[in-house]
Amino acid sequence: MFLSETLTGEQPTISGILAPKLGKRSVLQFRNPNLQPVLRTTSMKGLIRHAAEFLIEKVAENILPQQASQEETQEGVAVCSYLSISGQPHVPRCILPASNLDPRVKEKMERLKWILKEENKIIYKNYPCLSCSIFGTTGLKSLVSISFVKENQPQIQTSESPVITSITSFYFTHQFIRGGSPLYVDAIKPGPLYNFLLRITIKRPKTPHLHVKSDFDPITVATSVIYLSTLVINSGLFRLGRFKSRGLGWIQLIPKNTDTLKEILKATSNNLIEAAKKVLEEELKSRLLT
Numbered sequence: 001m002f003l004s005e006t007l008t009g010e011q012p013t014i015s016g017i018l019a020p021k022l023g024k025r026s027v028l029q030f031r032n033p034n035l036q037p038v039l040r041t042t043s044m045k046g047l048i049r050h051a052a053e054f055l056i057e058k059v060a061e062n063i064l065p066q067q068a069s070q071e072e073t074q075e076g077v078a079v080c081s082y083l084s085i086s087g088q089p090h091v092p093r094c095i096l097p098a099s100n101l102d103p104r105v106k107e108k109m110e111r112l113k114w115i116l117k118e119e120n121k122i123i124y125k126n127y128p129c130l131s132c133s134i135f136g137t138t139g140l141k142s143l144v145s146i147s148f149v150k151e152n153q154p155q156i157q158t159s160e161s162p163v164i165t166s167i168t169s170f171y172f173t174h175q176f177i178r179g180g181s182p183l184y185v186d187a188i189k190p191g192p193l194y195n196f197l198l199r200i201t202i203k204r205p206k207t208p209h210l211h212v213k214s215d216f217d218p219i220t221v222a223t224s225v226i227y228l229s230t231l232v233i234n235s236g237l238f239r240l241g242r243f244k245s246r247g248l249g250w251i252q253l254i255p256k257n258t259d260t261l262k263e264i265l266k267a268t269s270n271n272l273i274e275a276a277k278k279v280l281e282e283e284l285k286s287r288l289l290t
């Protein structure tokens, strides 16, 4: 099952920064062996995951009863990377098998009732968390793979390939002057369209409980989360390369057509967002409400 999406730069999208050192461009980021700047599928996937985690947290906060304390909210309501442990933000903490969990993480997850002990049984209510369930974690393969597709080339490449397509012609290098020393920045010109395929696949349908806790199937849940996440990204809240490369790339993710989406979510064009939100809410209720 895949969604075909189109990516277009709304502003110059910074893909890497060349730090000036001894007057030379000493640091090359996001370039292929021919030193051509490239857009990585891992960057795209990271961007979608960041947006999805934010979205899941926000929706979870809304469905949880009011008694959730401020302290608990700060610990992370639904997504493990939002748990504040050892001062490392945004690190997935769900690890399979669960017995390998850091005891401090385990203790927090139990306190938040993500993991319940009932007599001799352990119930993994929100474990792995929805983000890890969709995007993968140590011991659990991601349901999502992204590949760029060259125009008029229908063949699909795997997401394992770090450099999918060279898009040099869409890039320009710009020189900023900061405090007297030049800073070189690679950027994507606004406007061009990149076709990429975002595929959601589940290889072992025997283990749907690892991915979903509600009655929906993993494909439906993952599709809902990713579709809503693209709307978050389109709003400009999360941008390409914002954290690691200090990028400012505001991009738009446009579904090529919404037929697949409508089919999976059993929705029409008019209630697509509504349908996706309902799936996400149901899934989070199964995970977070005891």
Ligand SMILES: [Zn+2]
Binding pocket: 079, 080, 081, 092, 093, 094, 128, 129, 130, 131, 132, 133, 137
């Ligand atoms: Zn997790």
